[in-house]
Amino acid sequence: MKRVIFRGQALPLLLLAPQLAVTFVFFFWPAGQAIWFSFLRQDAFGIRTQFxxxxxxxxxxxxxxxxxxxxxxxxxxxxxxxxSMGVALLLAVLADRQIRGAQAYRTLLIWPYAVAPALAAVLWIFMFHPTIGLFGRMLNAAGVAWDYRLNGGQAMLVVILASAWKQVSYNFIFFLAGLQSIPRSVLEAASIDGARPARRFWTIVFPLLSPTTFFLLVVNLTYAFFDTFGIIDALTRGGPAKATETLIYRAYIDGRVNLDLGSSSAQSVVLMLAVIALTAIQFRFIERRVHY
Amino acid sequence: MATALAASRRRRRATAITHAILILGVILFALPLWIVLMGSTHDAATIGRGEVPLLPGAHAVENYAAAWTEGAARTTGVPVALMMWNSFVMAVLIAVGKIAISLLSAYAVVFFRFPFRMAAFWAIFITLMLPVEVRIFPTFKVVSDLGMVDTYAGLIVPLVASATATLLFRQFFLTIPDEFVEAAKIDGAGPLRFFWDVVLPLSRTNMAALFVILFVYGWNQYLWPLLVTTSTEVETVVIGIVKMIGSESNTDWNIVMATAVLALLPPVAVVLLMQRWFVKGLTDTEK
Structure with missing residues (x-):
């Protein structure tokens, strides 16, 4: 809380106006509408609406x-x-060691952050497409009937791999930051006491990283829920036979393609509750960390 | 002596394993990129046959030229140059817009007292819980009622509110010492003058850090442009490339690969060139 402030009432409101205008018109109004529509039903011609x-x-x-x-x-x-968190933690622990070229490894591991999810999907097509993908062809040549466009389990595997691939760099950056904030003296003390690296990791490093891990858990779940829309749309379109359809993908299809206003809105409300739950969990955690 | 030798040998082996795993990781991450990079230098027939070339070919110039000026002629036919321009405009305006309006609102909330101050702050803050994904249909309806479908405004304005940027600037403004404000007041500087001469220069690092994050965010948007653009005039490159692979049977894969390289170049370049600010921005905003 600032003690020294400027006088005036009109100016601050004017400064806030652009942000608040966008917030009301494009956030609150549509969210309100989603809630309202979720209680309504339209007939097939969109003429009559009923509560x-x-x-x-x-x-x-x-x-x-x-x-x-x-x-x-x-x-x-x-x-x-x-x-994505497992791989990122492994790489971060290794990149945090005092080795030559640590900085180069870091640079070479963070760039996928900048790749759009939909673009990550395009890259992965060239890995797993049954006829033009590197591994897709190998698998077929080895006698595995590989075609993620027909096999639901394989489709799920590819969207998981592509989504995790894209997210590792993000987790890597946070794990690395977390590792670097662990005091060296603690680790040296354990080392002098004769604790082996593996033991040092599980008894000291991992517990001290738990705030980061927990934070990333929430962020990654949110990412998998919402931001992977582009990956699924570009790779499988929710198919084959809805095998890779997530909640957000279905809400999109019902709202934008099937034009089922009531159901799409109800799904939006369900998703809103999911975000609120995730955000609430995150805040409980931040509060806890303040007391740390 | 013997134990010291054993320890040093063990340490050397551990270092070797560390390098091996890290190199494996780097390769794993670079492999998809390498495939597209190499593929984009071969002709359509080579890729169509499924040869998956891992070494450069001789058709780089013609592939990139074709993508840049014509796009995937057989499917969508939108020049990648146009799509890149649209993505660029969108990314820059979203980043600059978010930074500008968040700076202003954070300034208002921190340096003034006025009715409904906290209400305004919470109104901004709560948008964190309303990502576009949970209000797809109604938001589209608002934009179409406002006649903003297929316009830059429709692409950009609805995304320009930012709770995270506002929070970050608020945190930062709270650390500006009260003495600065007092000194400014004594010198007779008004709030706008103080904002322009003191607050803005002090915020430069934060602005740079946010710019990197938000540029990437804007460039990589997918669901929102998919909703509000139907015409190719305002199509972004991320949308465009997915449209290119829409009908698999007659996709020019070499053009798709060249487009993929072009599409990921700007955001990757921004992240790598501004790595220091990027890491700072990421770890600051998400706390």
């Missing part, structure tokens, strides 16, 4: 396809998070 209470939600959760999509989202998000 139906929670019927859209009830229908959504009675739909086995929607339940399957929730399950897909969970499998996908947990796999992407575990894979």
């Amino acid at each position: 139906v209470g929670f019927e859209n939600f009830a229908e959504l959760f009675a739909d086995p396809l929607y339940i399957a999509t929730i399950w897909n989202t969970v499998v996908f998000s947990v796999s992407v998070t575990a894979l």
Whole structure:
């Protein structure tokens, strides 16, 4: 809280105006509309609209396809998070060592952060496409019936790999920052006490990294939920047979392609609740860390 | 003596393993990029046959020239030059716009007292919980009601609010010593003068750091441009390349590869050239 301030009421409001205008017109108004529409239903011609209470939600959760999509989202998000965080932690621990060329390794590992998710998907096509992809061809030559465009499990695997690949650099940067903030003296003390590297890692480094790990857990889940839309759209379009359809992808298809206003809005509300839950978890954690 | 030797040998082996794993990691990350880079220098037939060349070919110039001026002629036919320009305009205006309006609102919230100050702050803050993904349809409707579909304004304005940038600037402004404000007041400088002469120069590092993050954010947008652009006039390169591979049977893969290289060049260059600010920006904004 600042003690010395400027006088005036009109000027600060004027300074805030652009931000607040955008916030109200493009955030609050549409979000409000999403909530309102989620209680409405339109007839097939979009002429009559009717208030139906929670019927859209009830229908959504009675739909086995929607339940399957929730399950897909969970499998996908947990796999992407575990894979990208695991690889990033390993690389960060190694890059944090006193070795030659540490800076070069860092540079060579952070660039995928800048690649758009949709573009990452394009890159991965050239890895796993059954006829023009490097590994896709190898697999087929080795006798594996590899075609992620037809096989749902393979499709899921490719979108997970591409999504994790893109996210590793982000996690790497944060793990590295976390590792560098661990006091060297603590590690040296353990080393003098005769603790081997593996033991030093699990008893000292890993616990001290837990704030970073926890923060990344939430960020990665959010990323897998929302930001991977481009990867899925470019690689599989949610297919084959909805095998890689996540919640956000279905909300998009129902809203923009199927023009099912009520259901898409209900899905938006479900997603909003998911974001609020994730944000709430994150804030609880930040509060805890302040007391650390 | 023997134990010291053993220890040094062990240490050397550990270093070798460290290097080996890191190099493997680097290769794993660079491999997809390498494939596109090499593929973009071969003709369509080579890639169509599925040879996946890992060494450069002789068709680099013609592939990049064709992509730049015509795009994938057989599918979409939008020149990549146009798409790159659209992406560039979008990325720069989003980054600059977010920084500008966040600077102003953070300044208002920190250096003034006025009714509903905290309400305004929370209103900005809460947008963190409303990413475009959770309000797809209604946001599209607002933009189309405002007649902003297929315009730069439609692409940019709805994304220009920024809770994270506002939070970052607020944090930073709180560290500016009160004495600065007092001195400015004694000198007879008003709030705008103080903003321009003191606050803005002090914020330069933060602005640079944010610019890197936000430029990449803007360049890499996918869902939002997909919603609000239907015409090729305002198509961004990330959207364009996905459209190119839409119908697989007659895709010019060599052109797709050249486009992929072009599309990831600007954001990757910004991140690598401004690496120091980038890492600072990332670790600051996300806290």
